[in-house]
Amino acid sequence: xxxxxxxxxxxxxxxxxxxxxxxxxxxxxxxxxxxxxxxxxxxxxxxxxxxxxxxxxxxxxxxxxxxxxxxxxxxxxxxxxxxxxxxxxxxxxxxxxx
Amino acid sequence: xxxxxxxxxxxxxxxxxxxxxxxxxxxxxxxxxxxxxxxxxxxxxxxxxxxxxxxxxxxxxxxxxxxxxxxxxxxxxxxxxxxxxxxxxxxxxxxxxxxxxxxxxxxxxxxxxxxxxxxxxxxxxxxxxxxxxxxxxxxxxxxxxxxxxxxxxxxxxxxxxxxxxxxxxxxxxxxxxxxxxxxxxxxxxxxxxxxxxxxxxxxxxxxxxxxxxxxxxxxxxxxxxxxxxxxxxxxxxxxxxxxxxxxxxxxxxxxxxxxxxxxxxxxxxxxxxxxxxxxxxxxxxxxxxxxxxxxxxxxxxxxxxxxxxxxxxxxxxxxxxxxxxxxxxxxxxxxxxxxxxxxxxxxxxxxxxxxxxxxxxxxxxxxxxx
Numbered sequence: 274x275x276x277x278x279x280x281x282x283x284x285x286x287x288x289x290x291x292x293x294x295x296x297x298x299x300x301x302x303x304x305x306x307x308x309x310x311x312x313x314x315x316x317x318x319x320x321x322x323x324x325x326x327x328x329x330x331x332x333x334x335x336x337x338x339x340x341x342x343x344x345x346x347x348x349x350x351x352x353x354x355x356x357x358x359x360x361x362x363x364x365x366x367x368x369x370x371x
Numbered sequence: 372x373x374x375x376x377x378x379x380x381x382x383x384x385x386x387x388x389x390x391x392x393x394x395x396x397x398x399x400x401x402x403x404x405x406x407x408x409x410x411x412x413x414x415x416x417x418x419x420x421x422x423x424x425x426x427x428x429x430x431x432x433x434x435x436x437x438x439x440x441x442x443x444x445x446x447x448x449x450x451x452x453x454x455x456x457x458x459x460x461x462x463x464x465x466x467x468x469x470x471x472x473x474x475x476x477x478x479x480x481x482x483x484x485x486x487x488x489x490x491x492x493x494x495x496x497x498x499x500x501x502x503x504x505x506x507x508x509x510x511x512x513x514x515x516x517x518x519x520x521x522x523x524x525x526x527x528x529x530x531x532x533x534x535x536x537x538x539x540x541x542x543x544x545x546x547x548x549x550x551x552x553x554x555x556x557x558x559x560x561x562x563x564x565x566x567x568x569x570x571x572x573x574x575x576x577x578x579x580x581x582x583x584x585x586x587x588x589x590x591x592x593x594x595x596x597x598x599x600x601x602x603x604x605x606x607x608x609x610x611x612x613x614x615x616x617x618x619x620x621x622x623x624x625x626x627x628x629x630x631x632x633x634x635x636x637x638x639x640x641x642x643x644x645x646x647x648x649x650x651x652x653x654x655x656x657x658x659x660x661x662x663x664x665x666x667x668x669x670x671x672x673x674x675x676x677x678x679x680x681x682x683x684x685x686x687x688x689x690x691x692x693x694x695x696x697x698x699x700x701x702x703x704x705x706x707x708x709x710x711x712x713x714x715x716x717x718x719x720x721x722x723x724x725x726x727x728x729x730x731x732x733x734x735x736x737x738x739x740x741x
Binding site: 282320325366 | 453
């Protein structure tokens with residue numbers, strides 16, 4: 274079970290609490306985690322990564338285990354603590370706009 | 372009809388303003404979708420309880436919501452706007468090629484007859500259509516694929532398709548407008564398009580009378596005369612009586628003919644409204660006086676409407692989708708400002724009063740007569 278924390282606007286859009294839990298088959302990666310998130314909450318499709326290119330939206334960041342995972346390869350394994358549910362995977366909106 | 376519902380899109384959410392036919396006491400519901408930029412909210416003419424809302428965010432992109440009960444409850448709808456085929460390029464501000472990139476939905480136009488059919492005008496300019504209540508969207512690629520497409524360039528607000536007019540007398544005829552490409556018409560339900568810009572003159576392009584390249588800000592139509600269109604261009608107020616085949620200027624005695632909005636009285640197709648703005652580099656009213664101008668002659672002869680509007684120290688703007696009329700008698704006229712006011716006139720513009728004064732900057736105003 275993977276724990277994912279969403280920013281406020283996406284929590285409101287998906288009508289969920291701050292943290293959601295996902296089951297991801299196999300060793301979870303960024304891509305498989307986001308696939309599972311969008312499968313469970315289709316309204317989030319296109320809000321975290323582009324519909325067509327599947328690239329992370331520019332003002333969205335991914336943090337976990339005190340690491341910035343925003344720029345890692347999408348098929349690289351996520352940290353063990355995220356895979357085990359010990360630590361949450363954080364989706365954040367970058368600070369911008371004043 | 373005994374009530375009105377005003378749908379207001381702002382920089383930080385949507386608001387629904389309701390009143391009975393007297394239009395003197397208003398209930399304010401909102402903000403809905405707080406924190407999102409709401410470019411447009413519009414109801415279906417075929418089912419007034421079916422509403423569509425366009426939400427946009429620099430962080431999280433484009434979202435569409437749909438309501439089936441007049442705006443009390445909303446559900447997420449489809450937000451995948453994928454261009455047909457390889458998008459190619461249009462011109463950037465400096466004239467160099469720039470890839471077509473979807474940014475947001477500026478305008479939603481529900482079908483006149485089917486609440487599940489809805490059109491979306493987007494930035495970078497393209498027209499999309501949904502046949503399933505905004506669940507899925509498909510581009511009508513004939514527009515962006517017009518031979519002039521690679522020459523389209525953005526206006527200051529982006530390369531946006533902001534106006535969609537559906538001809539109530541001909542289901543195959545659609546008008547659209549793009550800043551800064553111009554106006555286009557389809558006579559085959561959106562499959563093919565032709566520019567309709569003859570008569571427009573724009574000093575900011577090399578050929579002032581070019582077929583495309585004009586910064587059209589808004590077009591308005593009265594449903595009883597769908598071949599007569601009124602246009603607020605970047606500069607100039609224009610009119611066509613032949614479905615856009617030719618335009619003539621009707622700015623007449625306006626103190627400035629720069630502006631964004633234009634609309635037509637619900638019961639008199641020769642009565643039109645604009646809000647003159649000082650200039651393209653000074654987006655506020657002349658002399659700090661917020662004045663709506665009304666022509667009862669289809670243009671050229673204009674009168675200032677000032678009663679109830681601030682006549683000193685007012686430096687707000689009125690954006691292109693932020694004026695609408697109701698269908699009551701007398702006709703109500705509404706507009707919203709970048710200062711967060713929504714003004715209403717229940718007597719065709721003779722007098723005005725604010726419904727609300729302190730909303731976030733207003734992007735769009737639509738009115739439903741219930």
